[in-house]
Every structure is written in structure tokens, then in C-alpha cells.
Amino acid sequence: METTVAGAETSADVAVVGAGPAGLYTAYCAGFRGLSSVIVDALPEPGGQLAALYPEKKIYDVAGHVAVRGRELIDDLVAQVAPFQPHYLLGRTVDSLTPDEGAGWAIRLQDGGRVHAGAVVIAAGLGRSVPRTLPCLRPYQGRGVAHHVPRLEEHRDRDVVIVGGGDSAVDWALALAPVARSVTVVHRRSAFRAHEHSVKQMYATGIRVLTDAQVTACNGVARLEEVRVLVGEEELTLPAQALVAALGFITSLGPIADWGLEMGNRQIVVDRAMRTNLPGVYAVGDICCYEGRVPLISVGFGEAATAANHAAVELRPGSRLVPEHSTDNDDALLS
Numbered sequence: 001m002e003t004t005v006a007g008a009e010t011s012a013d014v015a016v017v018g019a020g021p022a023g024l025y026t027a028y029c030a031g032f033r034g035l036s037s038v039i040v041d042a043l044p045e046p047g048g049q050l051a052a053l054y055p056e057k058k059i060y061d062v063a064g065h066v067a068v069r070g071r072e073l074i075d076d077l078v079a080q081v082a083p084f085q086p087h088y089l090l091g092r093t094v095d096s097l098t099p100d101e102g103a104g105w106a107i108r109l110q111d112g113g114r115v116h117a118g119a120v121v122i123a124a125g126l127g128r129s130v131p132r133t134l135p136c137l138r139p140y141q142g143r144g145v146a147h148h149v150p151r152l153e154e155h156r157d158r159d160v161v162i163v164g165g166g167d168s169a170v171d172w173a174l175a176l177a178p179v180a181r182s183v184t185v186v187h188r189r190s191a192f193r194a195h196e197h198s199v200k201q202m203y204a205t206g207i208r209v210l211t212d213a214q215v216t217a218c219n220g221v222a223r224l225e226e227v228r229v230l231v232g233e234e235e236l237t238l239p240a241q242a243l244v245a246a247l248g249f250i251t252s253l254g255p256i257a258d259w260g261l262e263m264g265n266r267q268i269v270v271d272r273a274m275r276t277n278l279p280g281v282y283a284v285g286d287i288c289c290y291e292g293r294v295p296l297i298s299v300g301f302g303e304a305a306t307a308a309n310h311a312a313v314e315l316r317p318g319s320r321l322v323p324e325h326s327t328d329n330d331d332a333l334l335s
Helices: 021-032 048-053 070-084 135-140 167-176 196-204 254-258 297-315 330-334
Strands: 009-017 037-041 087-090 094-099 105-109 114-122 128-131 159-163 182-186 208-210 213-219 226-231 234-239 242-245 249-252 267-269 281-283
Touching (some): 021 070, 135 213, 281 297
Parallel strands (some): 009 114, 159 242
Antiparallel strands (some): 105 114
């Protein structure tokens, strides 16, 4: 996976803002049309919020899959686009979008880097997400405290505390129960917001559940070793080599809101070709809106294909909108 150091200049035919499912598939479709791509995402790995929040959860509405885990779907998308060698700029945040000096667009990154591209496809999902946290957790961020679980095996034989009462908290608890040495869920209310069936499963597995409770302190030398939890008037000390703060995220469009795009209900307005009001700039996935849109991953894939193929025609006038059959390009796709 090719990356670039902070502050560097990068050029490609298509710049994709967002490395979630729609963004990765956009890069694949662009590559299939012979276009180079650069993929920018604020998260340190591909997958967007699907990889960050639901890597182990099964998804049932992706065409061609009876059921597929979030991590497996992202791994497959990364492998699918790999033959076209997209350039990844991960852990980078976009700042401004301005017309390039020659043609196309220049995207400035907050680390000082710059991306030059003939076309831009915005696939930023719900926008920039900042995880909610607690003051007592901040000193151990990255040292045992995290907001998601990229890979379950990292927590094998660990004592894990999960803070939260929504679907993410309960899903992580169920996924980690067979792997971790112990799992404790701490929720500040008496009732959970998660699906009732999942909550029943959680209690049935024997996972320790502390309600009307809150984490008051974290302790450890180099890394997290234990947490203190106040349950009513009783304070408990729990061993914990990992704490997952599943407290939700605060989402915003961030700098994208200042790019001069036509907006509607905090989403980017597009036409049937996924074009925005800015020439050469497209939007796909949950960040875009048009009449009748259904917010599904499978719909985002179709939008990605539409945007990439229209961008191909724009960048190479005279070329066909409809791509060749993928079955006629086996060597390129399997290399």
C-alpha cells in the first residue's frame, strides 16, 4: 500500500476523499478505466466507519454475499483495487479545495500536503467523526484506551472494559466474549439503547454488566492496568488491559462545508451523474443526496461506478461512458 510523507505533493487523475466502501470502489472503477487515483482519509487505515465501528459485525444487504463481516468486505475491496495501485494518504485530513493552476483541482491537507487531480470524488460518508470520550480516559488514549476494535485477536486473554449502552458497546461485548479473558460493560443508565435481542444475548453469555455506573479513573504505569468504576455509592476496581469507549461520535462535514458545494440537509446535492455544482467534482455514498436516495452500501457502490465513469469521459473526451466488460480484462484484474 503506497503512502506519502506529510507535506508532500501528490498527483493523480482522480482524487477520492474518503476510504470507506464507496471510496475504495470509486478508485477501483477509475482504475478499470485506466485512471490513476489517490485516496485520502483521516483514519489511519482503509474502511471508513465500517472498519472503525463494525469490523466484526455481519452485513446482510451487500449483493453477492449472504453475509459478510465488515473487515472481510473492506479487505476484499482493498484487494480488488490493488492491481491499479491507488496512492493512499491515510491519517490525513483535507482542508481546502481550489482550482488548480493548470486544470482540475488542488486539495490542501492540514499537514501541508497537496493533492493535484483532474477530478475529485467526495466519498466522506457522514463526514468527519470525532469520538466522544471521558476526561479520565484521555491520558490513556492509545495506551489501552480506544474507541473501536480493529481486530479481535489483539484482545485475546485480556481483561476488557467497554463503556457505553448503544449497539456498538453491546456488539463489541458479544464479539470479544469468546476471545478476551473477561469482558465488563459499564453503562451510566439502567436501560440500554441497543437492540433488545442483542442485550438479551449479552446477559445470557455471562458478560459482567454494570448499570447505573460510570468509570471514574484509569490507572497504570506505561499502559492501562485497571479502572475504577462507581456503581451507586460503591466504588469497584477492575483489572483492565483494554478499555473500549463506545460512547458514539460527533460528526461534521468539517472543511468540506466551506468548499462552495450546494448542500441540502448537511449533504452534498448531486445530479444523476453524481456531479456536484462544481465542475469535475462528484459526491457518492452517504455524503450525497438526491431525490429518492436509499442509504445502503450497495447503493453507494452503484454511485461510485457512475461517478468514476462520468469522470473518465470528462477527463478523456471522446471516450465511451460505458466501460468494457470486466471479463475481457482478466490479466489486469488478477495481477
